[in-house]
Amino acid sequence: CEAGPVDDAVDWTDLTRPTPAWFPAARLGIFVHWGAYSVPAWAEPTGELGTIDEATWVRHNPYAEWYWHTIQLPGAPAREHHRTVWGDRPYDDFLDLWKAESFDAAAWARLFRQAGARYVVLVTKHHDGIALWDAPGTGTRNTVHRGPQRDLVAELAAAVRAEGLRFGTYYSGGLDWSVTGFLDPEQPLLRPNDAAYAAYAAVHVRDLVDRYAPDVLWNDIEWPDAGKHRGRLGLHELFRHYYDAVAEGVVNDRWGETHWDYRTSEYQHARENESAAVWENNRGIGLSFGYNQVEGPEHSLDAHAAVRHLVDVVSRGGNLLLDVGPTAAGEIPELQRRTLEGLGAWLAANGGAVHGAAPLSPAVATASDEPWVRWTATPTTAYAVVDAAGDVTVRADHDAVDWAASRTPAGTAVEAQPVDGGLALRLPPADGPAVVGFPLAGTVGPRA
Ligand SMILES: CC(=O)NC[C@H]1N[C@@H](C)[C@@H](O)[C@@H](O)[C@@H]1O
Numbered sequence: 001c002e003a004g005p006v007d008d009a010v011d012w013t014d015l016t017r018p019t020p021a022w023f024p025a026a027r028l029g030i031f032v033h034w035g036a037y038s039v040p041a042w043a044e045p046t047g048e049l050g051t052i053d054e055a056t057w058v059r060h061n062p063y064a065e066w067y068w069h070t071i072q073l074p075g076a077p078a079r080e081h082h083r084t085v086w087g088d089r090p091y092d093d094f095l096d097l098w099k100a101e102s103f104d105a106a107a108w109a110r111l112f113r114q115a116g117a118r119y120v121v122l123v124t125k126h127h128d129g130i131a132l133w134d135a136p137g138t139g140t141r142n143t144v145h146r147g148p149q150r151d152l153v154a155e156l157a158a159a160v161r162a163e164g165l166r167f168g169t170y171y172s173g174g175l176d177w178s179v180t181g182f183l184d185p186e187q188p189l190l191r192p193n194d195a196a197y198a199a200y201a202a203v204h205v206r207d208l209v210d211r212y213a214p215d216v217l218w219n220d221i222e223w224p225d226a227g228k229h230r231g232r233l234g235l236h237e238l239f240r241h242y243y244d245a246v247a248e249g250v251v252n253d254r255w256g257e258t259h260w261d262y263r264t265s266e267y268q269h270a271r272e273n274e275s276a277a278v279w280e281n282n283r284g285i286g287l288s289f290g291y292n293q294v295e296g297p298e299h300s301l302d303a304h305a306a307v308r309h310l311v312d313v314v315s316r317g318g319n320l321l322l323d324v325g326p327t328a329a330g331e332i333p334e335l336q337r338r339t340l341e342g343l344g345a346w347l348a349a350n351g352g353a354v355h356g357a358a359p360l361s362p363a364v365a366t367a368s369d370e371p372w373v374r375w376t377a378t379p380t381t382a383y384a385v386v387d388a389a390g391d392v393t394v395r396a397d398h399d400a401v402d403w404a405a406s407r408t409p410a411g412t413a414v415e416a417q418p419v420d421g422g423l424a425l426r427l428p429p430a431d432g433p434a435v436v437g438f439p440l441a442g443t444v445g446p447r448a
Contacts, residue, residue, distance in 0.1 A: 171217070209242050386436065
């Protein structure tokens with residue numbers, strides 16, 4: 001895997017343009033990791049990326065979608081699990097065992113809309129190289145010819161768009177174990193960088209653009225080095241082709257030092273990227289992206305925790321791309337469904353503080369953890385999201401906010417009195433954070 005010719009003379013700046021407004025306004029997306037790995041659906045719930053040392057991570061990988069890799073490692077519990085449950089069956093048997101017999105794209109799309117998501121990003125080829133559409137050059141190693149025997153990308157794209165949501169595609173440009181084998185399993189991020197693989201991947205992403213016009217191109221790990229050039233199958237041309245085909249399309253930042261519309265962090269990894277103007281944190285509801293049957297409530301965000309994570313991300317200017325890992329049959333596991341439904345119920349009452357909202361100027365108010373308070377804002381309103389009940393004081397420059405007309409978007413009247421250095425609120429008990437909206441003084445009617 002020699003590093004290919006990297007044409008670092010490429011001028012990537014001509015691709016820069018203002019980020020299409022729909023993306024930061026969306027605030028919540030749903031990620032979907034569904035693949036042959038959803039058949040074994042087994043990993044150790046070790047911990048969050050960014051909090052586990054690499055040596056532990058690689059052998060006790062909590063990402064169930066890395067099953068094929070983890071079972072290569074001598075001493076990995078997953079390897080022992082595979083031998084016990086599956087014997088010496090090859091990984092590709094899971095493609096044929098993946099039937100998707102209960103897959104109902106319309107039901108998924110309805111659940112995602114009800115969860116308050118504004119976009120959905122489906123994994124179309126993960127690191128195992130199996131495509132969820134009839135990808136050129138994959139032969140029968142895709143879900144159209146084997147296993148589900150359906151174009152899962154087309155089905156979900158149509159259903160998601162019928163619900164009024166945007167549809168994006170994830171593609172693993174950085175790793176493809178079916179092309180490279182495992183190189184050195186002890187070094188999991190050794191990437192194929194040769195021109196042949198770069199062309200193979202470019203043809204795939206171009207096919208995704210031409211067939212599904214994705215609103216988001218979400219590449220993972222990095223783009224093959226030999227593909228970072230201006231040629232016909234080069235990355236620069238690919239981005240240009242994409243923007244010509246999808247005017248409001250956005251690309252993430254995992255294509256190497258080339259071009260991006262927004263930065264990404266993952267669980268606790270790369271949180272330095274969260275200082276960018278436009279960014280997105282992605283994580284599972286549990287510790288894995290692919291369905292992991294081992295995970296329980298103790299490993300997963302319940303609705304309350306998901307609300308707090310989303311609000312914290314939005315208060316700092318980011319989007320949350322929250323992952324679901326469906327079962328091989330195509331069901332959304334109950335633990336995940338409950339979180340999505342609870343998140344959606346909260347957003348139905350309080351979404352004004354999230355959708356289309358942005359950070360509030362720190363000159364007006366700042367976050368606190370005791371009580372738990374995060375602030376968001378629209379051009380006319382500041383929102384205090386308060387995870388406490390009873391008498392709470394929020395610190396705000398009340399000359400900048402008009403406290404007289406405070407209301408929760410859900411319509412519950414809230415008493416708000418200015419006190420030294422802030423505002424005293426009397427919050428009714430609620431089964432989730434309360435949201436109190438304060439008109440930003442000077443932008444709306446006179447102080448009452
Ligand atoms: C930071 C990084 O490169 N993560 C790669 C990681 N991304 C997740 C969304 C999942 O697709 C993982 O399986 C993948 O390895």
